[in-house]
Amino acid sequence: MLNISMSALFLTIAMAVMLALFVAGGAVALARWDKRSAAAAIIMGAVAFAGTLTLAILLLGLVLGVGN
Numbered sequence: 001m002l003n004i005s006m007s008a009l010f011l012t013i014a015m016a017v018m019l020a021l022f023v024a025g026g027a028v029a030l031a032r033w034d035k036r037s038a039a040a041a042i043i044m045g046a047v048a049f050a051g052t053l054t055l056a057i058l059l060l061g062l063v064l065g066v067g068n
Helices: 006-033 038-064
Strands: none
Touching: 006 038
8 A cells, every 4th residue: 555644645635525426416417407307417426426436436546545
């Protein structure tokens, strides 16, 4: 695992969360623009948030070399 400071790690995780929120907001906006129900838009946003955050954390683990 790379030697990385805790503040840089927290900053990277915060950036991953912000990216996930941005993607989720886009999914909700796209769903509402497509005249879907509010419940469907919330579900699409939640799935987009979870998927993006999962991919970001997996990529962070890959970059840091976690698991080696």
